[in-house]
Amino acid sequence: xxxxxxxxxxxxxxGIHDVAHKRISKPQRIAxxxxxxxxxxxxxxxxxxxxxxxxxxxxxxxxxxxxxxxxTSGG
Numbered sequence: 001x002x003x004x005x006x007x008x009x010x011x012x013x014x015g016i017h018d019v020a021h022k023r024i025s026k027p028q029r030i031a032x033x034x035x036x037x038x039x040x041x042x043x044x045x046x047x048x049x050x051x052x053x054x055x056x057x058x059x060x061x062x063x064x065x066x067x068x069x070x071x072t073s074g075g
Contacts, residue, residue, distance in 0.1 A: 002033065002060055010045055014068070024062055030050040031056040037068075044071050 011017075014036055015061040022033055030047065031037050037056050038047075047054045048067040060066060 001062060001066040004034065005065065005067045010042070010068045010070055013041065024060075025040070027059045027061050029056070030054065030058050030060060030066060033060065034066075034068075045069065046071060 002022045004022065005018075006014050006016045006020075007026075007052055012024060014020075014034070024033065030049075042056075046067075046069045047056065047058070049058055049064055050062070051059055051065075051067075054066075
């Protein structure tokens with residue numbers, strides 16, 4: 001089961017309240033697992049898989065964890 005976590009507006013747009021779980025039987029691209037990410041709205045987000053940088057084309061396996069978050073800036 002893939003665990004999907006999202007932060008900020010990304011969570012709201014995807015409708016993920018806390019954590020989402022998706023069962024997969026074979027490796028899949030993140031964009032195929034979460035089709036909403038194909039929208040231009042999600043072109044500038046940070047994606048991590050198991051704590052490592054990823055893209056929408058990254059292939060995930062069962063038991064992976066995806067974190068989706070908006071880009072932030074400040075200083």
